[in-house]
Amino acid sequence: MAAKDRREELIAAAFRVMVRDGVARTTTRAVVNEAKMPLGVFHYCFTSREELLQEVITRITDSGVAKARSVFEAEGDLDARIARSLLAFWEGVELSPGEHQVGYELTHYALRQEGFEELARRQYEHYLEVHEQLLAEAAESAGITWTVPLPVLARYLNAVLDGVTLCWLADRDSENTREVLRLTGEHLMSLAAKDA
Amino acid sequence: MAAKDRREELIAAAFRVMVRDGVARTTTRAVVNEAKMPLGVFHYCFTSREELLQEVITRITDSGVAKARSVFEAEGDLDARIARSLLAFWEGVELSPGEHQVGYELTHYALRQEGFEELARRQYEHYLEVHEQLLAEAAESAGITWTVPLPVLARYLNAVLDGVTLCWLADRDSENTREVLRLTGEHLMSLAAKDA
DNA sequence: ATCGCAGTTGGTCAATTGTCCAAGACGCCG
DNA sequence: CGGCGTCTTGGACAATTGACCAACTGCGAT
Numbered sequence: 001m002a003a004k005d006r007r008e009e010l011i012a013a014a015f016r017v018m019v020r021d022g023v024a025r026t027t028t029r030a031v032v033n034e035a036k037m038p039l040g041v042f043h044y045c046f047t048s049r050e051e052l053l054q055e056v057i058t059r060i061t062d063s064g065v066a067k068a069r070s071v072f073e074a075e076g077d078l079d080a081r082i083a084r085s086l087l088a089f090w091e092g093v094e095l096s097p098g099e100h101q102v103g104y105e106l107t108h109y110a111l112r113q114e115g116f117e118e119l120a121r122r123q124y125e126h127y128l129e130v131h132e133q134l135l136a137e138a139a140e141s142a143g144i145t146w147t148v149p150l151p152v153l154a155r156y157l158n159a160v161l162d163g164v165t166l167c168w169l170a171d172r173d174s175e176n177t178r179e180v181l182r183l184t185g186e187h188l189m190s191l192a193a194k195d196a
Numbered sequence: 197m198a199a200k201d202r203r204e205e206l207i208a209a210a211f212r213v214m215v216r217d218g219v220a221r222t223t224t225r226a227v228v229n230e231a232k233m234p235l236g237v238f239h240y241c242f243t244s245r246e247e248l249l250q251e252v253i254t255r256i257t258d259s260g261v262a263k264a265r266s267v268f269e270a271e272g273d274l275d276a277r278i279a280r281s282l283l284a285f286w287e288g289v290e291l292s293p294g295e296h297q298v299g300y301e302l303t304h305y306a307l308r309q310e311g312f313e314e315l316a317r318r319q320y321e322h323y324l325e326v327h328e329q330l331l332a333e334a335a336e337s338a339g340i341t342w343t344v345p346l347p348v349l350a351r352y353l354n355a356v357l358d359g360v361t362l363c364w365l366a367d368r369d370s371e372n373t374r375e376v377l378r379l380t381g382e383h384l385m386s387l388a389a390k391d392a
Numbered sequence: 393a394t395c396g397c398a399g400t401t402g403g404t405c406a407a408t409t410g411t412c413c414a415a416g417a418c419g420c421c422g
Numbered sequence: 423c424g425g426c427g428t429c430t431t432g433g434a435c436a437a438t439t440g441a442c443c444a445a446c447t448g449c450g451a452t
Contacts, residue, residue, distance in 0.1 A: 003399070022308040024220060027439060040401050043441060101307065104362075108301050111365060112218040124366040152375040159359025159376060166300075166358050167351060169307060170320040179348040180355060187383050199429070223409060236431050239411060 007045045009035050011055050018056070019098035023105040026053075054119065057106050061123045064103065065130045067092060072134050078142040079189050085134075086181045093165050094174065100165055128154045144192040153191065160184050203241045205231050207251050214252070215294035219301040222249075250315065253302050257319045260299065261326045263288060268330050274338040275385050281330075282377045289361050290370065296361055324350045340388040349387065356380045 013035035017026045028042045028049055035041075046052045071092060073084040093100055110120040131154035139146055146153055160180070168177050209231035213222045224238045224245055231237075242248045267288060269280040289296055306316040327350035335342055342349055356376070364373050 006399095022304075024305075024308070028441085029439070038401055040403090040443090041399095044399075044401095049440065101304070104300070105304050107362075107366060108218075108297070108304065109220075111297065112220065120366045124363050128363075128367075148379060149375070151372050152379060155360070155363060155369070155372050156356070156376045156379055159356050159363055160352070161359070162362050163355025163357070163359035164351070166303070166362070167320050167324075167355055170303060170316040171324075172317075173351070176348050176351050179345070180352045183344060183348060183352055190386070202429095224411085225409070234431050236413090236433090237429095240429075240431095245410065 003045055006035075006037070006041060007055075010037070010042070010045055010052065011059065014052055014056055015059070015102070018102045018105070019096075023053075023102065023109055028052075050113070050116075053106070053109065054116070057110060057116075057119050057123065060099075060103055060106060061126055065126050068127070068130050068134070078138060078144065078192060079185070081138060081142075082188055083182070083185045086185050087178075089161060090164075090178065090181055093168070097169060101169055104166065124158070127158055131157050139192065142192070143195050145195055147191050147193050153188075157184075157188070199241055202231075202233070202237060203251075206233070206238070206241055206248065207255060210248055210252055211255070211298070214298045214301070215292075219249075219298065219305055224248075246309070246312075249302070249305065250312070253306060253312075253315050253319065256295075256299055256302060257322055261322050264323070264326050264330070274334060274340065274388060275381070277334060277338075278384055279378070279381045282381050283374075285357060286360075286374065286377055289364070293365060297365055300362065320354070323354055327351075327353050335388065338388070339391045341391055343387050343389050349384075353380075353384070 010031055014026055014031045017030050017034050021030065029039060031052070032039050032042050046055075068089070071085060071088040073081045073088065075081070076084070107120050107123060110116040110123070128151070132150050135146065135153055135157070136150060148156075164177050164180050168174065206227055210222055210227045213226050213230050217226065225235060227248070228235050228238050238248075242251075264285070267281060267284040269277045269284065271277070272280070303316050303319060306312040306319070324347070328346050331342065331349055331353070332346060344352075360373050360376050364370065
């Protein structure tokens with residue numbers, strides 16, 4: 001009924017199509033079809049396909065940030081929190097690989113699309129920021145200080161998570177991936193110094 | 197003249213188009229145009245566009261593996277070799293970001309393309325293999341043993357390199373990226389145990 | 393009741409793109 | 423010379439796709 005509601009429906013439908021068929025195959029017709037709406041609806045709710053994709057990108061970024069926060073373990077001492085947070089992140093990837101795959105596809109799409117580069121930049125800015133916050137909070141509540149500058153540590157963590165995900169999407173080697181995350185967790189612990 | 201030579205020309209042209217405009221915009225017409233050949237040539241040299249892309253993927257993988265080997269520092273003691281190899285890798289990324297970007301785009305393309313998943317799997321299999329070899333060789337010539345299983349260490353290294361590259365493609369923060377690589381180098385050193 | 397406006401719809405257009413083909417050119421061998 | 427196979431070319435076609443629009447519906451306010 002309301003045009004605004006249809007927008008949301010279409011955004012959700014577009015995301016489902018992306019997960020199922022990939023960003024490249026997410027055409028206006030595929031989206032309205034998924035949402036069970038007539039084709040004409042599309043350009044009544046969006047001025048262009050790009051506008052829809054832009055909307056999907058910001059949603060994915062926000063939901064990714066939110067998920068990172070929710071997954072961050074709050075209980076226990078530092079090494080248990082780190083280990084369990086990494087594991088929780090990983091279970092999220094194995095549970096819905098398609099969503100992460102779409103995230104990367106959209107990043108590359110944005111990097112190529114004139115005027116969308118800023119969106120890709122912001123996407124990673126948000127991810128780095130949330131990692132910084134979580135690392136800072138963990139340090140404070142554990143009474144330690146990171147021996148490496150926070151922006152560097154956050155980027156390192158982000159890189160490992162992105163890297164193992166990408167590699168796993170290709171070769172699906174869960175076992176070794178978990179070992180890498182365990183190794184990374186131990187490394188992080190070694191970068192914590194007890195406060196005086 | 198020769199059909200085989202044209203194939204090579206077209207593959208090279210396709211790669212240039214990909215770097216400039218992205219995989220999605222690498223159409224048959226864009227490729228033959230880049231190669232200054234008439235359109236009809238295309239399906240005389242390739243049965244399909246997919247065949248061309250498949251060819252480009254294998255070339256990129258091979259050249260990536262070769263570059264990794266060539267960049268691997270041979271002189272000095274272990275920590276200098278590691279630090280300089282990581283730095284050399286990184287300078288390669290900053291020198292030609294487009295090529296790396298295309299690599300990722302092709303990986304995602306392959307993951308979505310029916311029957312191409314195997315190509316993506318093989319791509320990462322090769323990368324992991326070369327990292328294993330280089331790490332093994334470095335350990336042997338330095339008289340140390342890695343305290344972490346080689347496949348895990350190779351995957352970890354691959355993840356960090358992929359991850360920092362991806363992040364940098366979005367935000368172009370070279371300074372912090374170099375710090376991450378320095379940190380990773382130190383971490384690797386801490387995982388080496390002197391042989392008895 | 394009527395006017396007007398937000399919502400709705402199916403059809404249509406122009407552009408792009410992968411693929412194919414018929415006709416010609418070139419060169420080599422019998 | 424004549425044919426034959428390899429190469430070359432421009433054009434064409436069907437399918438897809440983003441975008442647009444003219445017409446219609448229904449409802450709330452005047």
